[in-house]
Amino acid sequence: MPQHHPPKTPAETAAPTTRVDSAIRAITDYIHGEGLKVGDRLPSEAAFAESLGVSRTVVREAFKSLAAMRIIEMHAGRRARVGGFDASVMALSLTHALRTEQINAPQMWDARRAVEMRSVALAAMRRTDAEAAALLEQVAQMRDCVDDLARMTELDIAFHVAIADASRNPLFSVLVGSLSSAIRETNPMVWRHRRDNETRRDVVEAHAAIAQAIADGDPDAACAALAAHFDLAARALATAGFN
Amino acid sequence: MPQHHPPKTPAETAAPTTRVDSAIRAITDYIHGEGLKVGDRLPSEAAFAESLGVSRTVVREAFKSLAAMRIIEMHAGRRARVGGFDASVMALSLTHALRTEQINAPQMWDARRAVEMRSVALAAMRRTDAEAAALLEQVAQMRDCVDDLARMTELDIAFHVAIADASRNPLFSVLVGSLSSAIRETNPMVWRHRRDNETRRDVVEAHAAIAQAIADGDPDAACAALAAHFDLAARALATAGFN
Numbered sequence: 001m002p003q004h005h006p007p008k009t010p011a012e013t014a015a016p017t018t019r020v021d022s023a024i025r026a027i028t029d030y031i032h033g034e035g036l037k038v039g040d041r042l043p044s045e046a047a048f049a050e051s052l053g054v055s056r057t058v059v060r061e062a063f064k065s066l067a068a069m070r071i072i073e074m075h076a077g078r079r080a081r082v083g084g085f086d087a088s089v090m091a092l093s094l095t096h097a098l099r100t101e102q103i104n105a106p107q108m109w110d111a112r113r114a115v116e117m118r119s120v121a122l123a124a125m126r127r128t129d130a131e132a133a134a135l136l137e138q139v140a141q142m143r144d145c146v147d148d149l150a151r152m153t154e155l156d157i158a159f160h161v162a163i164a165d166a167s168r169n170p171l172f173s174v175l176v177g178s179l180s181s182a183i184r185e186t187n188p189m190v191w192r193h194r195r196d197n198e199t200r201r202d203v204v205e206a207h208a209a210i211a212q213a214i215a216d217g218d219p220d221a222a223c224a225a226l227a228a229h230f231d232l233a234a235r236a237l238a239t240a241g242f243n
Numbered sequence: 244m245p246q247h248h249p250p251k252t253p254a255e256t257a258a259p260t261t262r263v264d265s266a267i268r269a270i271t272d273y274i275h276g277e278g279l280k281v282g283d284r285l286p287s288e289a290a291f292a293e294s295l296g297v298s299r300t301v302v303r304e305a306f307k308s309l310a311a312m313r314i315i316e317m318h319a320g321r322r323a324r325v326g327g328f329d330a331s332v333m334a335l336s337l338t339h340a341l342r343t344e345q346i347n348a349p350q351m352w353d354a355r356r357a358v359e360m361r362s363v364a365l366a367a368m369r370r371t372d373a374e375a376a377a378l379l380e381q382v383a384q385m386r387d388c389v390d391d392l393a394r395m396t397e398l399d400i401a402f403h404v405a406i407a408d409a410s411r412n413p414l415f416s417v418l419v420g421s422l423s424s425a426i427r428e429t430n431p432m433v434w435r436h437r438r439d440n441e442t443r444r445d446v447v448e449a450h451a452a453i454a455q456a457i458a459d460g461d462p463d464a465a466c467a468a469l470a471a472h473f474d475l476a477a478r479a480l481a482t483a484g485f486n
Contacts, residue, residue, distance in 0.1 A: 028335075028338075028339060028342075031339070031342065031343065032342040032343075036343065037343055037344065038343060038345060061307070064304070064307055064308065064311070065307065065308075065310075065311035066311075067308075068307070068308035068309075068311035068312055069311055069312060069332060069335060069336060070336070071335065071336070071339045082343060083339075084345065085336060085339070085340035085343075085345045085346065089312060089332060089333075089336060090332075090333055090336065092271075092312060092314065093312060093313070093314070093328060093332060093333065094414075095271075096271065096274070096314045096326075096328070097328035097413075097414075099271075099274065099275040100274065100275075100279065100280055100281060100325060100328075101280065102281060102327065102328040102413060103328065103412070103413050103414045107412045107413065107414050108414060110361065110365075110412055110414075111358070111361070111412065111414040111415060111418060113361070114357055114358055114360065114361035114362075115354070115357055115358060117357065118353065118354070118356070118357035119357075122353075169346070169350045169353055169354065170340075170345060170346050170350065171337075171340075171346045171350050171351060171353075171354040172354060175354060175418075
């Protein structure tokens with residue numbers, strides 16, 4: 001039962017949206033106040049409705065908004081649970097912002113470079129031997145599919161996320177995951193300009209150099225290799241007409 | 244009318260969540276396919292329901308999820324519009340992740356440092372004279388309220404966001420806005436350990452050095468001043484028991 005928030009009488013004039021927003025805040029405050037962790041169960045919609053003094057419809061709307069933002073997880077017939085932090089919501093926002101031209105591809109790549117410079121440095125300092133081996137294996141897979149753009153794009157994203165995971169800072173996994181997933185929007189245009197296999201192989205070898213520096217436990221070399229990778233991408237973006 | 248997606252007959256066995264997720268994808272694909280921009284109107288829920296071959300309830304749920312993620316904006320009695328990209332959704336995710344201990348304060352500050360290093364460098368290269376003057380004025384306001392934590396925290400966030408705005412990359416405004424807003428969670432603990440006014444003034448003067456370097460159009464000095472600011476914060480976090 002949510003005890004932190006004494007029943008309130010909603011103003012009759014309040015817009016439904018405002019009441020839903022208040023309920024969202026009350027529910028997130030409840031999660032914090034009770035010290036709930038990922039997977040912990042929330043009180044029922046009815047219990048929140050009673051303690052907040054609002055209708056179940058308002059609480060249901062608040063639950064659905066929180067579920068859309070992955071702050072809670074809802075499953076039919078079961079009590080809602082505290083949700084885990086992942087890249088999906090931010091990835092959707094970024095893709096939307098790119099598609100509606102609120103940000104452009106070079107801006108996205110510029111932010112991504114800033115984030116990944118730290119991600120690769122941390123990975124070089126903290127990766128396990130198994131993670132180093134997995135990164136080198138991912139590069140080997142990339143070498144085998146320079147002609148398959150769809151597969152290459154997914155391997156590329158997975159490679160950068162694996163590095164972020166090895167940084168041992170889950171925020172980098174989320175930032176790198178969402179920023180790198182946006183290349184699904186731009187790679188079809190960029191890759192078309194990488195017609196010859198030599199240029200495409202340069203891209204793969206840029207990834208190989210990053211993986212090797214991380215395996216060697218050398219943060220400076222990892223940053224230098226990442227810079228070379230992003231310089232290559234910046235030239236490809238310019239050639240493809242992004243600016 | 245959404246024409247991109249021919250009517251589909253939903254499988255009778257499909258879970259409602261799956262149908263809502265499909266509708267979300269179809270609506271975002273429609274926005275992209277039609278080249279809609281921020282503020283443009285969407286077709287009605289009824290029109291989407293018809294063209295997607297799903298119930299209006301499914302489309303309504305999809306609209307509400309998209310509204311929660313700020314991808315569309317809904318207002319009672321009016322047609323939904325394409326939403327603008329802002330920091331609010333990511334800020335809520337980050338605050339939730341901090342509160343539920345999925346990420347800790349030093350991890351948040353580490354990612355923030357990586358992002359802001361680039362943000363201040365770009366601001367030093369691109370800021371207008373008006374933006375430079377505004378940053379110096381914000382520091383003057385900070386000097387006047389070293390004893391008022393709540394006001395200092397809001398000025399601090401606004402200062403970092405103003406720098407990101409001056410970077411001319413809206414993605415930095417969103418990343419810095421959401422990452423810096425998370426200090427509302429940690430500042431009460433950190434600031435308590437900055438008891439004497441001298442230490443608190445050091446924090447203000449660290450901001451003054453950043454503002455001056457940006458006003459001077461000196462990216463290297465701006466990065467050095469930001470590094471000093473974050474080193475000060477890292478020491479305060481350690482003193483306050485974050486690790």
